[in-house]
Amino acid sequence: MNTLAEYGFTDRIRGLFLLSFPSAISSAESPTELPAIEPARAVRADRGRVLLMTHHGPLHVETDGSVVTGDWVALARNNDDGASPPVVVGILPRYATLQRKRAHDPLSEAQVLGANLDLVGVVVPIDRPLSANRLERTLVAAWDSGAVPIIILTKADLSSRFDEVVAQTIERARGVEVFTTSAEAGDGLDALHERIGAGNTLALIGPSGAGKSTLINALAETDVQDTGQVRAGDGKGRHTTTARELIPLGSGSVLMDTPGVRGFALWDAEDGLEAVFGDIEELFPHCRFNDCAHNAEPGCAVQAAMDGGALEERRWLSYQKMQRELASLHRRQSVVEQRRHGKSFHRVAKEAAKAKDYRNRFAEG
Numbered sequence: 001m002n003t004l005a006e007y008g009f010t011d012r013i014r015g016l017f018l019l020s021f022p023s024a025i026s027s028a029e030s031p032t033e034l035p036a037i038e039p040a041r042a043v044r045a046d047r048g049r050v051l052l053m054t055h056h057g058p059l060h061v062e063t064d065g066s067v068v069t070g071d072w073v074a075l076a077r078n079n080d081d082g083a084s085p086p087v088v089v090g091i092l093p094r095y096a097t098l099q100r101k102r103a104h105d106p107l108s109e110a111q112v113l114g115a116n117l118d119l120v121g122v123v124v125p126i127d128r129p130l131s132a133n134r135l136e137r138t139l140v141a142a143w144d145s146g147a148v149p150i151i152i153l154t155k156a157d158l159s160s161r162f163d164e165v166v167a168q169t170i171e172r173a174r175g176v177e178v179f180t181t182s183a184e185a186g187d188g189l190d191a192l193h194e195r196i197g198a199g200n201t202l203a204l205i206g207p208s209g210a211g212k213s214t215l216i217n218a219l220a221e222t223d224v225q226d227t228g229q230v231r232a233g234d235g236k237g238r239h240t241t242t243a244r245e246l247i248p249l250g251s252g253s254v255l256m257d258t259p260g261v262r263g264f265a266l267w268d269a270e271d272g273l274e275a276v277f278g279d280i281e282e283l284f285p286h287c288r289f290n291d292c293a294h295n296a297e298p299g300c301a302v303q304a305a306m307d308g309g310a311l312e313e314r315r316w317l318s319y320q321k322m323q324r325e326l327a328s329l330h331r332r333q334s335v336v337e338q339r340r341h342g343k344s345f346h347r348v349a350k351e352a353a354k355a356k357d358y359r360n361r362f363a364e365g
């Protein structure tokens with residue numbers, strides 16, 4: 001198996017490459033000459049510096065920062081004289097993108113955490129109380145990426161309330177598959193291997209100290225990723241992993257380790273919201289009034305579902321909070337958009353005025 005195949009270069013990816021960069025494929029497969037353009041995958045991206053895997057082994061390149069971990073890129077080796085460094089000349093359109101809103105960003109821009117993922121594993125440590133809100137929020141983002149989410153409970157060996165937590169999680173998961181693992185005892189790894197299959201990319205996301213890197217080491221049967229002790233008091237991690245990075249499993253499947261994140265501010269996640277809270281959204285047409293605000297209106301299907309015990313109030317509040325968050329994101333986006341538009345309009349108007357002035361002077365002269 002060649003190195004790029006270990007990083008998920010399947011027939012499907014090859015096909016996608018053929019569509020976007022035909023010459024990358026034909027030249028990469030010439031046995032004699034080093035290709036002019038070849039496919040590569042971003043294993044790790046630190047702002048402008050990217051570690052790529054190619055058919056010819058790993059390679060560091062400088063980029064403009066647009067390449068993210070998991071990207072498939074077209075690489076040009078301009079080695080006429082051997083002096084010019086290789087450059088990324090194109091990025092394959094991403095078929096799945098895990099993203100969140102950058103924290104404290106007035107421009108409201110998205111931070112892309114990873115690209116071309118097939119599965120997103122939401123990692124939940126079993127030894128800490130389950131936060132239903134956090135799980136739902138992370139599932140919304142995971143669904144919205146375009147990949148298939150799964151939930152991975154870790155540290156099964158540490159919990160005496162194992163069955164209870166698993167049952168609670170399955171209830172919250174709303175159809176998302178739940179896997180229980182103990183990297184320590186080696187439990188649940190085979191089932192996870194089987195679910196990952198061959199040629200797929202699974203990103204693990206979850207809080208610091210959840211056991212993401214430990215699980216990756218156990219699955220890959222190496223100690224590639226550093227792991228760190230959690231704090232004695234509250235079991236929180238120490239942010240051991242600091243970069244998003246791909247780790248091959250040997251089967252052509254790839255794991256993406258990520259630094260633990262505290263919160264997941266949503267980015268354009270309407271589809272994800274629908275996937276996780278579809279049952280709530282299905283209630284709306286049943287309200288008596290079309291413009292029901294679902295507060296205290298008579299004939300409100302949402303209130304009725306809560307009164308009847310079919311809908312948990314916590315879930316309704318959690319849904320509303322995320323809706324408000326997205327609405328405020330869209331308001332800010334449209335302000336930024338208007339400003340941009342306004343600026344360019346201003347510029348056009350100024351240029352038009354200048355041109356008119358010139359014409360007038362010409363006419364006078």
Ligand SMILES: Nc1nc2c(ncn2[C@@H]2O[C@H](COP(=O)(O)OP(=O)(O)OP(=O)(O)O)[C@@H](O)[C@H]2O)c(=O)[nH]1
Pocket residue numbers: 154155156157158181182183184185207208209210211212213214215226227228229230237238239240241242258259260261
């Ligand atoms: N008992 C037990 N401990 C585990 C298990 N998995 C992880 N741990 C411990 O949990 C701690 C944190 O694990 P990490 O793998 O570093 O956690 P992480 O999610 O990668 O954390 P960050 O990199 O900070 O985001 C380490 O001390 C691990 O040894 C497990 O299955 N059982």
Ligand SMILES: [Mg+2]
Pocket residue numbers: 212213214226227240241257258259260
């Ligand atoms: Mg880690």
Ligand SMILES: [Zn+2]
Pocket residue numbers: 284287288292293294295297299300301302303
């Ligand atoms: Zn209503």
